[in-house]
Amino acid sequence: MASYKAPLRDIHFILAEVFKVDPLWASMPSTADASMELADAIFEEGARICEAELLPLNRQGDEEGCTYLNGKVTTPSGFKAAYQTYAESGWVGLGGDPEYGGQGLPKMLTVMFEEMVYAANTSFALYPALTAGACLSLLAHGSEELKKTYLPAMYEGRWAGSMCLTEPHCGTDLGILSTKAVPNGAGHYDITGTKIFITGGEHDLTENIIHLVLAKLPDAPKGPRGISLFLVPKMLVTEDGQCGAPNQVRCGSIEHKMGIKGSATCLMNFDGAAGYLVGEANRGLAAMFTMMNYERLSIGLQGIGLGEVSYQSARAYALDRRQSRAPSGAVSPEHAADPIMVHPDVRRMLLTQRAYNEGGRAFAAYVGMWLDLAKGQPDPVAAQKAAALVALLTPVAKAYFTDRGLDTTILGQQVLGGHGYIREWGMEQFVRDARIAQIYEGTNGIQALDLMGRKVVGDQGKAFKLFHQEVSVDIAAAEPSDPRAQALNVALTQLSQATDFVIQQSSLDANAIGAASCDYLNLFGLTAYAHMWLKMAQVAKQGEGDFYRAKLATADFFFQRLLPESGAYLAKVLAGSDTLMALDADLM
Structure with a gap:
């Protein structure tokens, strides 16, 4: 179904x-x-x-x-x-x-x-x-x-x-x-x-x-x-x-x-x-690794694809399934109950799916753009910059796409309630199919170590500065009062703080990179998606019609309900390795 x-x-x-x-x-x-x-x-x-x-x-x-x-x-x-x-x-x-x-x-x-x-x-x-x-x-x-x-x-x-x-x-x-x-x-x-x-x-x-x-x-x-x-x-x-x-x-x-x-x-x-x-x-x-880097981006797309089919299936169910009345009063008084789409928590789940899917799709195109530039840009300096950004962004794409892909399929299953747990509805298959994407082509923990250890600490943040510059250009192009640009600027500042902290700690603490890596990747991915949502919102607010209105509403949901998680990821990075390594192995 x-x-x-x-x-x-x-x-x-x-x-x-x-x-x-x-x-x-x-x-x-x-x-x-x-x-x-x-x-x-x-x-x-x-x-x-x-x-x-x-x-x-x-x-x-x-x-x-x-x-x-x-x-x-x-x-x-x-x-x-x-x-x-x-x-x-x-x-x-x-x-x-x-x-x-x-x-x-x-x-x-x-x-x-x-x-x-x-x-x-x-x-x-x-x-x-x-x-x-x-x-x-x-x-x-x-x-x-x-x-x-x-x-x-x-x-x-x-x-x-x-x-x-x-x-x-x-x-x-x-x-x-x-x-x-x-x-x-x-x-x-x-x-x-x-x-x-x-x-x-x-x-x-x-x-x-x-x-x-x-x-x-x-x-x-x-x-x-x-x-x-x-x-x-x-x-x-x-x-x-x-x-x-x-x-x-x-x-x-x-x-x-x-x-x-x-x-x-x-x-x-x-x-x-x-x-x-x-x-x-x-x-x-x-x-x-030429093949593996291609496969890592491809497997990331598996997360987006499964998130999308899960979202579409859950949305269709939420528009059809009737249960209880809307908190503000009956929406369909001619029926015994309203569609579950009226309930705030159902909307929370669907909008989370949509925000991650559409943010991921845009980020996939962004990584694809740098791949095209690395291969085809006639200017060798520009091609070298593009290649550096591809290397930096590939582990983020693989891990963040697939982590959020599993999250979105689970949310889609949850929207269907008991039917989501039943095989004939298809939602449980999406969850099972999505789960492997976090494991093969290098587990997401390995992707995080690659990002943190090789791509950030390994070159002392040079490639990260290229990414920072790209995001900063789009922030500067927005109106100073734009709340989306302001929110992205906060997240980018937090990501920069986390970057500087781990680079500094890596010379003092052998466990610093491993302790920070997964939370750092999540902070990076969330910031990258915010960058995409700012770019999309800047275009959408110039358009007319339902498509653009829905795009702006989803952008606002992302900035207000999902991006604030960046502060929690920063706090975990800044916590260092002490609590992770304090317990003796035989007491774990």
Whole structure:
């Protein structure tokens, strides 16, 4: 009973009116062929395939799940046909390099489409998302021969991709992985080891799966400096680019999970499989992080998409479900009760969902903008600034999108009350599907450590100053009496105070970064959303009609009811590490 319509009006507002993408895209050779007119047409067709093809398979995929038999994985009924339609329509290569068959569209456009796919069917969305990430890593680091051999078929959707990092004994600490790569004298390597939690490691959607595998050469240095990246195809590829004999790679089992049950999560065994070096030897982490950073933003979009479908479903229910009378008196006296939409607490939940979803959507476009500028800006100084902001904002996007995504799905479930707990209404699936997004592609605690330790303390706040300048420009452009700009200025000041405090404490207290990191990320994310809401409000107050009126009302709700949490996050950062570390481990 889930309700979902792609938020096309809001997407157009963000891209065309807030970020004014037409002159932005025209200014860079890499995006010069894109336009808002083209984007709108793409989104219209994307909405159709999401609403008509993918959404109807979502609950069925959850109920049926993937099945495993003798090393083969079968996806839920309907997935294979839907994937064929999806691939044949060109959606897999939407942002791919045109030189190898991709469409080369801007990241600002592709993030909006990805959100729609995640909203309609998160399990399905993960298959093309992993393929797109693998393509990005291969494009950036692979040899010309590898790119010509593998990218066209991957962009077409005939071949899929996967990312093989985690092993049974190591997750975040990749320096202790044990998968080996041995040169065999035939121009490639024999890959031997076991990887776990591999999304899309095996399935029946494509004729080949291209695994990107982290492994160590025999003479590799110890730790993360000794990791190399290898391309390992499920099916060996012949000289004419066709699938040949099976490679020595096999799925040993699939996981039985809390959610995303239509997505195959596999244990993969590599038994002397033929692998091809991607990039330089012992530099595999850098090459893999090209893919991981893409996936981290993509998984963040999972949080926004699930938050949106949960909100739309909860809103529809609140308009239909009748219970009690409005506090101010009967709204529908002809009925025995009023719709629950009249109750302040229901409105609180729905407005919280909406404020986080729309703030997140705008911030996703903002991160996408810096990605486009980092790739396509002709001025090297401007491109370097954009790359620094991408590095700073990526962990915020992944963690804050997914934390708030779970929050919004829980709120949507709560609006439905008892029906939200019942499977047939769909709301409990959104909660279960959203939960994993805080864990994979680097847990949100790891994202917070990356932000605080590497991206802020690591460069002594240089990248943060770039972000501060960007926000300050928009505050200064607003009227001095604008309460939204004033509230954002308070939050930005609090974030700056927290930044300076942790940088200073980090040289005095070894636990300072870890103690502050999660609260700091939440403060950063909340401030970033406030920045987006100020930008959106500045545009909306110039418009007329219900859309703009609703946008301003939601902005005011965000600034008055959600942004004040920034003070609490600051207080927790300033509390330091003492109370966290005071209790002996055996008393925990």
